[in-house]
Amino acid sequence: MNRASVENLLTEIEILKTIRHPNIVELKDFQWDGDHIYLIMEFCAGGDLSRFIRTRRALPETVARVFLQQLACALKFLHDRNISHLDLKPQNILLSAPESPQLKLADFGFAQYMSPWDEKHVLRGSPLYMAPEMVCRQHYDARADLWSVGVILYEALFGKPPFASRSFAELEEKIRSDRAVELPSWPQLSLECRDLLAQLLERDPRKRISFECFFAHPFVDMEHIPGPESLGKATDLVVEAVRKDQEGDAKAAFSLYRKALEYFVPALHYESDARRKEAIRAKVRQYISRAEELKVLVTSSNKNLLEKGNPARELLKEMAKDKPRLCAALEVASAAIAKVRAGGAAAGGGGGGGGVAEPAGRRRELLHAEVSASPGTPGCPPGLAPEALCPRSLPTRSRP
Known part of the structure; x- marks a missing residue:
């Protein structure tokens, strides 16, 4: 092993010794002699995520979401300790068992303790999953991991990474491009899933979703991740x-x-x-x-x-009791209708002046838009x- 390899290995041992999390592979023990260092790791019988995706060609959104939630749990644990993985890819994500597998993040050879103000320009990780700022040898920080999460989610859903290439030169050209990453139209995905993918695969790290927004995103939905609570x-x-x-x-x-x-x-x-x-x-x-x-x-x-026979407005008010935005919209609409009627009466009675009433069709469109934006009547989860x-x-x- 050269000096860089030794340093990577020592970093991995140091990090794994300090962390215990159900979605991170556990270092059980390590030993060494004059020629070798032995790492005794938690056994993961389900292989890695890359093989899991490859044998199924692509994963349904529901399955991909479960794995994403587990990955988010591991990343939040690391993020809270200022640790960045910097080599996230399906091959470094192990599965605990062939049946009902639990995701286990592994291979911390490139991981670094990174404060929010830390910036590096050393090339690390696997190019196919590497953030554009890393490939272009620009300054990068912990947000590089979020790009990699986007590539992993893309591959899980569509069966191949967004920049699949036949050579490194072709790959580098695609990554250096300024074009936004396009999402295939098939399979059909939920709007929440597509929104998260677009925010993760943002080339400009300054515009990319933050860790806080990622953990709070409705598709990740960490509030309902399976746990003891x-x-x-x-x-x-x-x-x-x-x-x-x-x-x-x-x-x-x-x-x-x-x-x-x-x-x-x-x-x-x-x-x-x-x-x-x-x-x-x-x-x-x-x-x-x-x-x-x-x-x-x-x-x-x-x-x-x-x-x-309740008037439509009263019916809407009754149905909107626990929807503040809709209630407010109804009040505004009522006031607007009253004002328009008053203006119309003045114009009709006085024979001139008055004011211009907004077309009734436009009022209906505005009210419909507000109703659509409000949470609907609750139903059983889909x-x-x-x-x-x-x-x-x-x-x-x-x-x-």
């Missing part, structure tokens, strides 16, 4: 849902059941004990059934308002089937 959060919400249900507040109960289910799903993924997992599933089936009943009640309540779900002793639902 998932079941506790779900249980707290469902206890409150049952209370509201007993009080006859169908709308609030329905909303709380829905939020609880968003935590029960990751709780199921996290739970490893088969008996406890089945107990969670059984309770969740009850909660889903009750949530569906409440959804019908809430929908029927809104329908009754219509059948009673794809939430009983057999996909996942406690200890959980409260029994109460039927009014």
Whole structure:
């Protein structure tokens, strides 16, 4: 080993000795003699992410998202300790087992402790996954890892990295280009997924998504990543849902059941004990059934308002009680309509002057846009089937 290789190895040992995280491969021990250094690592029987993608050609968005969430957990752990990996690629991401694998970030030979103000210009990492500022030998910082995350996510979804090339010269030319990275139209992806990809694969590191925004992005959704606290959060919400249900507040109960289910799903993924997992599933089936009943009640309540002949504006106000933006828009619209009517009456009665009323069609467009921008009536999470779900002793639902 030359001096640089020795330094990389010592850096890897130093970093791995200090970190313990379920999504980072663990260094169990290390030994040395006159000729060799032995690293005893955690065994990962599932191979690496590169092979996992290659054998499937591409991954469904739901599967890619689970791996991205686990990678985000590992990166947040490192980011909180000012550690940058600097060689993120599918080959350095190991899988714990062939079935139900857990992602494990490995190979810290290039990793560095980097403060936010640190900037390097040394070429590190694998060119195919390397940030443009690194390939162009410009100053770079920890945001280089976020570009690599974007390339990994792109490859997982589309089956190949965005700059697949036959030679390094061709690769370098593509990376040095000023053209924005184009996302294939197929397979179809959610808007949240495409938005995150576009922000990760931003060539200018100053415009690239920050770590804070990455961790908070709705596609990453770290709040609902499977973990030991998932079941506790779900249980707290469902206890409150049952209370509201007993009080006859169908709308609030329905909303709380829905939020609880968003935590029960990751709780199921996290739970490893088969008996406890089945107990969670059984309770969740009850909660889903009750949530569906409440959804019908809430929908029927809104329908009754219509059948009673309530004016459209009053109906909208009733449906928008917990939507501040929509309420505000309705107030503005009401005031505007009143003003227009007053102006129209003055113009008609006085025979001149008045003011120009905004066309009714334009008012409808503005109101429709505001309604569309507001959160809709809550519903059960998409794809939430009983057999996909996942406690200890959980409260029994109460039927009014």
